[in-house]
Amino acid sequence: MSADSSQSLLPDLLVEIRSVSFGYENNLVLRNIDLTVRRGQVVAILGPSGCGKTTLLRLIGGQLKPSRGEVMVDGLAVPQLDRDDLFQLRRKMGMLFQFGALFTDLSVFENVAFQMREHTDLPEEMITDLVLMKLHAVGLRGAHELMPAELSGGMARRVALARAIALDPMLILYDEPFAGLDPISLGVVSKLIRTLNDALGTTSVIVTHDVATSLDIVDYVYLISDGRVVAHGRVEEIRASSDPFVQQFIKGEADGPVAFHYPTGDYASMIFPGHGD
């Protein structure tokens, strides 16, 4: 943790999620989730596709409200905040969206500069320096004049990453930061997330299904399946766990406690209606 003495006065837990349930219409997605993130840590939320990871990030960011339970960020109850207070809190958060969500009418440079222009009165030269620095960190300084439509999927993701960290937020939420990256970018981006976190004293939450990469850089892991936390612990504990679910997920096997298929009826009876009659 940072040597800054003021740090010790702040609550140690930056994100606290207490028995949260959430459903879209009548489809219950999260069931009674408990999850905490300590200040200064990098925490991974791992889980199969569709288990509610993005939903969880949206609850932390206050875009969705839980049907039950508490979501606290920096000591504030997020669902109860009014719009102004929520926006005040969000100024200290950065979010990388799963599909980038770059502003398609702005160049790469302007995308990264967006929050600086909206929220600060920095002089133009300083904005230029900062933006190029952020783009350099993701290896795309040379692409600053391109429009988002001219980027490849992986490049767009890295620009989105540069934009998420533009204002050096206190909490960064990464939704699938590793998806669609080539091995070199993957290495650079994963190290970047770790370095940023340690250098700036931020806290990071990474949502991903890339187990191998995330286990290399994070401090703490939550494994989620079917809307529940099925295991959590420090990286060594997770690696050493004998829980069959954890083993299946880490090794990537199709058979095990996690079903690969979205719940449905019997395969044979769907293909051959009347088969069982």
Add this chain to the structure above:
Amino acid sequence: MLLQPLAGIGGKANGLFSRVGLAGRFLLETVYYSGMCLRRPRLVIKEIYFVGVLSLAIIVVSGLFVGMVLGLQMYDTLDRFGSGEVVGMVVALSLVRELGPVLSAILFASRAGSAVTAEIGLMRATEQISAMEMMAIQPIARVVTPRFWAGVISLPLLTSIFNVTGILGGYLVAVNLLGVDGGMFWSEMQDSVDFRLDIMNGFDKSVIFAIAVSLVAVFEGYHATATAEGVSRATTRTVVISALLVLGLDFVLTAFMFRGI
């Protein structure tokens, strides 16, 4: 059994009214968050380029043709009564009072309104709106208000341009093709077109149409379902609703302005 169609109509009406209410609230919100446009006029100017300047071509060309057709038709009728030279006045009055504001608004809705709806709808579908909210930026202030005000400013100007090119079109046909005296063409027009009654009323119409069309465009875009299909539906709705709204409003406005009901 008998109640079912009734319930259907009731449900539709209910949906319509709640949508009108939503749109009204959206208009208030748009006005409330308009401060950013005053502080950063550049945002509006950029949108004026997209909705206004890029609509110039279609407005000028349509205006010219409408004026030319009016010239032909009106001259044909007027000449039967031996008063072909008042064609300038008739063309100008038709354009300034009715055809200019109405046709410009409908053309504007199809050219610029649909584009604004598609753009905002796609921003929602690709989570750009959510991203903005997560950056603590009010999307209504940053995305909706500049486009709304750009429309409100552009359409009355486009309408004036439509009227002017229309009158020029009428002049071309009447004077150069049909042989009406040029001096008569203009002097009849000058004598009979009243600044307050005709030109200002026409201008007021175009301002009201501009507010209506721009509101429909940003409202439909902002509330589009976040899918490709949702965006395409919203775009169609913008054009259809704008056209109906403009024609309906035109009747009401004309009744008040020119008949003094």
